Amino acid sequence: MIDLLSAIFILGGLFFFIAGTLGLIRLPDTLCRLHAVTKADNLGLGLLVLGLALQLGDLLLMLKVLLIWALVLAASAAGSQLIARHVLDERGDRS
Amino acid sequence: MFDTSILYGLLGIVLAGLGLHAAILQRDVLRRILAINILGVGVFLVFIANAYKGPDAAADAVPHALVLTGIVVAVAATALALALLRALNAHQEDADRE
Amino acid sequence: MTLDALLILDVLLAALLLVLAIAALHSQSLRQAIILFIVFGLVTALVWARLKAPDVALAEAAIGSGVAGALLLAALRDRRPGVEAGSSQQRPAWQVLTVTYLVIGLTLTASWAFLYAQLSADAPGLNRLVQAELANSGVANPVTAVLLNFRAYDTLLELAVLFGALLGVLALGPQRPAPRIAGPVVTHLVAWLTPLLIVTAAYLLWVGAHAPGGAFQAGALLAAAGIIVRLSGNPHTALPGGIWMRLIAVGGTGVFLLVGLAAMGLGGKLLQYPADWAGTLILLIEVFATLSIAASLLLVYLGGQPRNWAARKDGSHV
Amino acid sequence: MSELLSIAVVILACNLVLSLLAMLRQPAASDRMLSAQLLGTNGVGLMLLLALSQGQPGLIDAALVLALLAAVAVIAFTRREQDPQHD
Numbered sequence: 001m002i003d004l005l006s007a008i009f010i011l012g013g014l015f016f017f018i019a020g021t022l023g024l025i026r027l028p029d030t031l032c033r034l035h036a037v038t039k040a041d042n043l044g045l046g047l048l049v050l051g052l053a054l055q056l057g058d059l060l061l062m063l064k065v066l067l068i069w070a071l072v073l074a075a076s077a078a079g080s081q082l083i084a085r086h087v088l089d090e091r092g093d094r095s
Numbered sequence: 096m097f098d099t100s101i102l103y104g105l106l107g108i109v110l111a112g113l114g115l116h117a118a119i120l121q122r123d124v125l126r127r128i129l130a131i132n133i134l135g136v137g138v139f140l141v142f143i144a145n146a147y148k149g150p151d152a153a154a155d156a157v158p159h160a161l162v163l164t165g166i167v168v169a170v171a172a173t174a175l176a177l178a179l180l181r182a183l184n185a186h187q188e189d190a191d192r193e
Numbered sequence: 194m195t196l197d198a199l200l201i202l203d204v205l206l207a208a209l210l211l212v213l214a215i216a217a218l219h220s221q222s223l224r225q226a227i228i229l230f231i232v233f234g235l236v237t238a239l240v241w242a243r244l245k246a247p248d249v250a251l252a253e254a255a256i257g258s259g260v261a262g263a264l265l266l267a268a269l270r271d272r273r274p275g276v277e278a279g280s281s282q283q284r285p286a287w288q289v290l291t292v293t294y295l296v297i298g299l300t301l302t303a304s305w306a307f308l309y310a311q312l313s314a315d316a317p318g319l320n321r322l323v324q325a326e327l328a329n330s331g332v333a334n335p336v337t338a339v340l341l342n343f344r345a346y347d348t349l350l351e352l353a354v355l356f357g358a359l360l361g362v363l364a365l366g367p368q369r370p371a372p373r374i375a376g377p378v379v380t381h382l383v384a385w386l387t388p389l390l391i392v393t394a395a396y397l398l399w400v401g402a403h404a405p406g407g408a409f410q411a412g413a414l415l416a417a418a419g420i421i422v423r424l425s426g427n428p429h430t431a432l433p434g435g436i437w438m439r440l441i442a443v444g445g446t447g448v449f450l451l452v453g454l455a456a457m458g459l460g461g462k463l464l465q466y467p468a469d470w471a472g473t474l475i476l477l478i479e480v481f482a483t484l485s486i487a488a489s490l491l492l493v494y495l496g497g498q499p500r501n502w503a504a505r506k507d508g509s510h511v
Numbered sequence: 512m513s514e515l516l517s518i519a520v521v522i523l524a525c526n527l528v529l530s531l532l533a534m535l536r537q538p539a540a541s542d543r544m545l546s547a548q549l550l551g552t553n554g555v556g557l558m559l560l561l562a563l564s565q566g567q568p569g570l571i572d573a574a575l576v577l578a579l580l581a582a583v584a585v586i587a588f589t590r591r592e593q594d595p596q597h598d
Contacts, residue, residue, distance in 0.1 A: 003512055021529045021549070024530060030539065030541055030542055038548070044552075045552050045555065052563055055512065056563075068559070068571075068578045071582065072552055072578050072581065075382070075581055083541050099199070103203070108298070109211065113215065116294075119285065119290075120285070123223070126218070126223065129226060140240070141301060143249060147244045154246060155319065155320040160248075160340045160347075166252050168351055168355070169261075174358055174362060174493035177496070178361065178493065181271055202521055209524075209527060225543055228540075239554060239561070242561045242567075242570050251572060251576055254573055254576040262587060382585075382586060389579065393576070393579060400572070405573070406572060424586050425590075
C-alpha cells in the first residue's frame, strides 16, 4: 500500500519535472518560462520528496527530506523574484 | 564495476586535457583560472573512478580523503589567483591613467 | 539499482560533464562561463554521489560549486567595465602544443593505470588496511579516519596551504568595496538562511565522526554563511576584530600542530595520538579546523585585509 | 520499488540533459540563471533518488547542502548586478 502510494507520488513528481523542462524549451518569453518552470519544478520536487519520504521509515530522515523541499521552495521563490526584477530592469533600459 | 571505473577514468583524462588546452590557449586570465579548475576536477575524477569497487562494495576511502584535501587546496589556490588578478588589474588601471 | 539503469546513468552523467566543461570553457560571455562552471560543480557532485563517494559529494556541493562560484562571481564584479574578453585563443607553436599534450596525456594515463592496478580488487589495497585499523582510529567514518588520523600529515599541511594562500591574499592590500545594501527580498532570504547554514555546519562537523561530513564541509558552509551576510551589504554586521580573526584563522593549523607535538611528548611520534584519546582529540582538532577554514575562506573572499584591521592607529576597535 | 527508483533516476538524468540543452540554446543571462535554478532543483531530486537507490543515507545530507548552496548561489548571481558602493 505504502509502496503504491509512494510510486504514484514519485511518478507524479517526474511528470512535473518533465513538464517544467518542456516549458523551458517551448515557452516564448523569459517571464512566461519563469512562471511555468518554477511552479512545475517545485511541485515535481515536492511530490518526489513525499514519495521518497514514505520509503525512508525514519521520522528524523523524513523531516530532513521535507526540510530540503522547504528550502528549495523558499530559495526558488526568492530567486524567481530576483530574476524577474532583473528581466524588468533589462527591459526598462532598452525602452 | 570495471566498466564504470574505465568510463569515468577516461572522462577524467579528457576533462584534464580540455582544461589544460584552455589554460594554455585562452588569453583572458579569469578564463585560465576557470580552465585550471576544470583540469583539477578531471584529475579528481581519475582518483574517484579508481576508488569505485562496484555497486555492492564499499569504495576505497584513501583516494576519497586525497580528493577532499585536493578540493580545499584547489579553492585556496583559486582564491589566491583571483586576488593576484585583482592586483594586476588595479596595477594596469594605474598604468593606463598615467 | 539494475545494471542497465546504472550504465545509462553513467553515460548521461559523463555526457553532461563533458558538454558543460566544453560550454564553460568556450562560452562567449565570461558571466555565462561562470554560471556554467557552477552547474558543472553541481553535476560533479552528482558524479561523486554516483561513485559512492558521499564525503567528496558533500565537499564538492559546499566548496566546489558554492564558495568557488561566489569567489568567481566576485572576481567578475571587480573587472573593469567594458573589458569583456571573448573566448579568444592564442596560437602557440605546434611543437609546444604537441609536447604539452603528450606530457599531460602520458602522465594521466600512467597515473590512472597505476592507480587502477593498485586499487583493483586483487591487489592488497590500502582500503583493507584502513578497515583493519578503523577501530583504533577513534572515529567510525573511514574518510575522517584517513584525514585526521592515518594521514594526518596531509591534512595538517593542507591547512598550512590554506593559511599560506590567506597570507598571500592579505598581503595584496585592502578588501574589495562592500556591496550596496540589499533590498527586502535578499535581506529576508539572508536572515533565515544564515542561521540554517550555521546549524547545518555544526551538524556536519558532529556527524563526520561516523557518517559523511567533517571539518571541510562544515567550514565551507560557515564560510558561505559569512559570504551571504557580506553580500547582503548589511551595515550592522562585521567580522570579529582583527586579533580575534587572526587567531581563528591560525587556530586550525596551530591546534593541530600542538596536539601532534603533545602526542610526541607523551612518547609517540608526531601526530600519533594515544588510542583512548583519539576520538576526543580528533573532535578538538576538527572544531578548530572548521573555524579556521571558515575564517580563511571568508577572508580570501573579501579579497584582502578587512577595513577594521586598518583602523588600528586610533586604538578604537582592534 | 528498486526498479521504479532505477527508472526514476534515469528519467531525471535525461531531464537534466534536456534542461542543459535548453539552457545552452538561450543566450540571455536571466534565462541562464533560470535554467541554472531548474538544474539545481533537478540535481537535488537526483541526489535524493541516488541516496535511496544506492542505500547511502549520507547523500541526503549532500542534497541538503546542495539546496542550501542553491540559495547562496541565487544571492551571489543577483547581487552581482548592482554597482559596488565605493567606501
